[in-house]
Amino acid sequence: MTQKLTMLLTAGAVLFLSSCQQPVNNKVAKKDEASKYFDEPVITHKVDSVLSMMTLDEKIGQLTLYSSGWDKTGPSMNENYINDIKAGKCGNIFNAFSPDYNRKLQKIAMEQTRMKIPLLFGYDVIHGQKTIFPIPLGEAASWDLKSIQKTASAAAAEAAAAGIQWTYAPMCDIARDPRWGRVSEGAGEDPYLGSKIAAARVHGFQGTDLASDTTVVACVKHFAAYGAPEAGRDYNTVDMSERKLRDVYLPPYKAAVDAGAGTVMTSFNDLNGVPATANHFLMTDILRKEWGFNGFVVTDYTAINELVPHGIAKNEKDAAALAMNAGVDMDMQGGTYSKYLKELLKEGRVTQQEIDNAVRRVLRIKFRLGLFADPYKYFSNKREKKLTYSKYHMSLARQMARESMVLLKNDKETLPLKKGQRIALIGPLANSQRDLLGSWHAAGDWKINKTVKEAMEDQFGRQNIRYAKGCELRGDNRSGFAAAVSAARHSDVVVMVLGESAEWSGEAASRAHINLPHIQSELLEAIHKTGKPVVVVLMSGRPLALDKEVPMTDAMLEAWFPGTEGAPALADVLSGKYNPSGKLPMTFPRITGQIPIYYSAKNTGRPYTKTGKEQKYRSRYLFTPNTPEFAFGHGLSYTTFSYSAPKLSTTKLEMGDTLHVSATITNTGNYDGTEVAQLYIRDMVGSVTRPVKELKGFRRIFLKKGESKTVHFDLTMNDLSFHRKDMTWGTEPGDFKVFVGGASDDVKETAFTLVK
Ligand code: BGC
Numbered sequence: 001m002t003q004k005l006t007m008l009l010t011a012g013a014v015l016f017l018s019s020c021q022q023p024v025n026n027k028v029a030k031k032d033e034a035s036k037y038f039d040e041p042v043i044t045h046k047v048d049s050v051l052s053m054m055t056l057d058e059k060i061g062q063l064t065l066y067s068s069g070w071d072k073t074g075p076s077m078n079e080n081y082i083n084d085i086k087a088g089k090c091g092n093i094f095n096a097f098s099p100d101y102n103r104k105l106q107k108i109a110m111e112q113t114r115m116k117i118p119l120l121f122g123y124d125v126i127h128g129q130k131t132i133f134p135i136p137l138g139e140a141a142s143w144d145l146k147s148i149q150k151t152a153s154a155a156a157a158e159a160a161a162a163g164i165q166w167t168y169a170p171m172c173d174i175a176r177d178p179r180w181g182r183v184s185e186g187a188g189e190d191p192y193l194g195s196k197i198a199a200a201r202v203h204g205f206q207g208t209d210l211a212s213d214t215t216v217v218a219c220v221k222h223f224a225a226y227g228a229p230e231a232g233r234d235y236n237t238v239d240m241s242e243r244k245l246r247d248v249y250l251p252p253y254k255a256a257v258d259a260g261a262g263t264v265m266t267s268f269n270d271l272n273g274v275p276a277t278a279n280h281f282l283m284t285d286i287l288r289k290e291w292g293f294n295g296f297v298v299t300d301y302t303a304i305n306e307l308v309p310h311g312i313a314k315n316e317k318d319a320a321a322l323a324m325n326a327g328v329d330m331d332m333q334g335g336t337y338s339k340y341l342k343e344l345l346k347e348g349r350v351t352q353q354e355i356d357n358a359v360r361r362v363l364r365i366k367f368r369l370g371l372f373a374d375p376y377k378y379f380s381n382k383r384e385k386k387l388t389y390s391k392y393h394m395s396l397a398r399q400m401a402r403e404s405m406v407l408l409k410n411d412k413e414t415l416p417l418k419k420g421q422r423i424a425l426i427g428p429l430a431n432s433q434r435d436l437l438g439s440w441h442a443a444g445d446w447k448i449n450k451t452v453k454e455a456m457e458d459q460f461g462r463q464n465i466r467y468a469k470g471c472e473l474r475g476d477n478r479s480g481f482a483a484a485v486s487a488a489r490h491s492d493v494v495v496m497v498l499g500e501s502a503e504w505s506g507e508a509a510s511r512a513h514i515n516l517p518h519i520q521s522e523l524l525e526a527i528h529k530t531g532k533p534v535v536v537v538l539m540s541g542r543p544l545a546l547d548k549e550v551p552m553t554d555a556m557l558e559a560w561f562p563g564t565e566g567a568p569a570l571a572d573v574l575s576g577k578y579n580p581s582g583k584l585p586m587t588f589p590r591i592t593g594q595i596p597i598y599y600s601a602k603n604t605g606r607p608y609t610k611t612g613k614e615q616k617y618r619s620r621y622l623f624t625p626n627t628p629e630f631a632f633g634h635g636l637s638y639t640t641f642s643y644s645a646p647k648l649s650t651t652k653l654e655m656g657d658t659l660h661v662s663a664t665i666t667n668t669g670n671y672d673g674t675e676v677a678q679l680y681i682r683d684m685v686g687s688v689t690r691p692v693k694e695l696k697g698f699r700r701i702f703l704k705k706g707e708s709k710t711v712h713f714d715l716t717m718n719d720l721s722f723h724r725k726d727m728t729w730g731t732e733p734g735d736f737k738v739f740v741g742g743a744s745d746d747v748k749e750t751a752f753t754l755v756k
Contacts, residue, residue, distance in 0.1 A: 047363045059359045061089040068096035088113045094122035099379035102163025118375035122166035129158035131393040132444035134404040138560030140187035140585035142403035143676045145200040152204025157214040161383035170201035172252035176596045179232025181509030184541030188585030189598045192695040195255035202259035211370030220256040222267030225249045238269045262295040275310045277303040283327035296361035298330040305334040324350045329358035401562040401569030406582035407636040414555040416576025424491035425467045426484045438561025439506025455567035474517040488530045497537045505541025528552040547590040581674035583635035590629045599632040599744040600691040631745035639669030646740040651752045659715040663740040667703035680739040687725035
């Protein structure tokens with residue numbers, strides 16, 4: 001060892017020692033106290049000292065992330081990764097999620113590597129670590145930002161105890177095509193709602209102190225526009241105008257970055273000819289220069305390698321150069337940085353500065369997480385045991401599941417079910433345990449869930465439930481129909497639990513038809529023919545096209561995949577213990593052929609209006625209405641709400657001022673209930689065309705039977721802004737409409753003019 005290196009290592013040891021003397025338990029440290037130790041200048045200084053001691057190989061190691069190979073049945077660590085960790089060539093691990101196993105790996109990094117830089121452990125904690133909350137699309141249907149933040153923070157606490165410091169969430173991809181399976185992981189179709197939820201999730205995961213042992217660093221994904229693949233097929237090409245990108249698709253990512261998210265993940269897709277992972281415009285111009293993001297960017301799984309089949313790189317070496325030049329800091333699983341960065345540097349195709357800056361960004365996050373101060377604090381069997389499935393987390397899961405459910409239809413007050421009713425419980429999902437958790441259920445154990453059948457028996461009494469499966473989710477086997485029909489005949493009301501398997505949504509789970517498989521539809525038809533009232537409970541990871549089924553039902557409830565406490569929550573809703581309040585975060589088309597269908601559409605030059613006589617040369621379908629089955633924002637309650645016309649503080653709004661909007665809502669029905677009041681605007685004439693409606697505010701309010709309350713909104717200049725003809729962001733004077741109501745297709749309106 002050279003004398004210089006020995007000196008450096010001694011200096012390194014001193015640095016680490018002093019780091020270790022920082023307060024370890026930041027849970028008790030106040031925010032300002034914590035920031036004293038973790039504020040930017042201090043971190044920058046420490047990062048630079050560490051960087052100055054690192055070899056090129058060690059630097060590249062910090063830019064390398066490998067999967068441990070751990071899966072739910074046990075670890076299957078590839079020995080090479082252990083060797084890479086030992087050699088300082090792998091600084092980050094994902095998919096390892098147990099305190100003991102993660103501690104073992106951390107020990108290798110801390111005791112057997114020259115630089116002793118702690119590993120960073122990542123995992124897809126999407127809607128819970130072990131206590132599983134509803135899928136994100138379901139949580140979005142609650143429109144309850146506080147609850148969403150709470151579930152994210154509970155997920156973070158469980159994950160952090162299991163040895164994870166980094167979650168690959170929130171997914172901020174706007175999705176307007178329900179064929180795409182990953183709509184289940186996001187907040188739906190709307191940039192305003194999506195942005196609010198993205199920020200709430202980041203706050204939930206990260207808390208106010210990243211260095212706390214109950215928080216994890218968030219990863220905003222998939223940057224960018226992954227939710228708009230052609231034909232809804234996962235990983236497919238995205239081609240869209242920059243205006244649409246900026247007005248619709250970018251806002252939720254930006255909101256998450258503004259909320260302080262520490263990391264961002266590239267998306268798999270091609271965007272306007274340049275795959276995101278090689279896209280300098282996205283990763284550097286927008287993310288870093290425009291938005292000031294100072295965390296690190298990780299690729300999606302082997303996304304650098306995939307630049308080759310995309311046809312933008314001849315080989316993986318070229319791909320690595322493209323990604324590094326674009327501003328991508330860490331290679332997830334592909335090993336391309338590890339193989340080629342050294343050579344690329346020698347050849348002058350990447351610069352030392354690019355590599356150093358990437359390493360700086362990674363180290364900065366490790367410092368902010370407090371890993372240098374105490375590399376082991378995240379691995380706690382005790383804490384994991386205490387938090388996992390704790391009473392508090394389970395009650396959050398139950399409440400979030402109740403709030404996520406959307407009452408789509410309820411004729412003749414079929415719901416709530418009445419006391420003493422004999423209930424036939426039918427359908428392929430009625431007694432399924434596994435599906436309740438949905439896709440990406442992390443370390444969640446489906447074996448602890450109650451099924452809908454069990455929860456209904458608890459809620460309504462075993463003697464009142466007659467169960468018959470009826471059929472499988474797909475296929476042609478009708479042998480269970482007769483028993484199901486007989487159960488219906490011997491009951492007062494039928495509850496059918498239909499929909500999708502958990503595996504039909506999530507990654508690589510696109511569907512070309514989003515209807516109910518024909519066997520389920522036929523079963524419904526057979527039950528409908530008995531003449532008994534039929535309630536359909538849907539479990540699905542996406543909006544479904546139900547034009548055939550809706551008329552055969554008396555009531556319909558969308559339950560999504562509701563999580564660990566989903567079944568008891570469903571029983572609470574069906575019994576009326578909880579009055580449903582969810583609203584759709586995504587439009588339900590009538591048929592798949594209407595896709596993409598979303599409320600915030602443009603008007604066209606030949607808009608079709610239903611009224612009047614036949615309108616041939618209009619923007620319409622020949623045999624299908626333009627309107628959806630269930631609109632964005634739709635969701636009924638067991639009670640009813642009436643809205644006054646919105647009142648404005650002025651009808652002539654001066655540039656720069658804020659418009660105050662209010663409306664009075666009255667609970668006109670027979671139950672106490674929660675309503676989500678929604679505010680939309682329309683900019684009537686612009687230098688570029690504007691959508692017919694845009695959500696700009698919402699309020700969740702609880703109203704007792706007969707009670708009235710006034711909701712208040714402020715519309716700022718920012719709310720009225722868009723990317724104008726010259727692509728600048730701002731407002732334009734002119735006429736606007738304002739709408740307030742309980743769904744995007746059920747509003748009262750008024751108008752104002754924005755004057756110079
Ligand atoms: C998914 C990401 C996920 C990553 C790591 C990828 O296939 O697209 O969303 O975070 O795997 O598991």
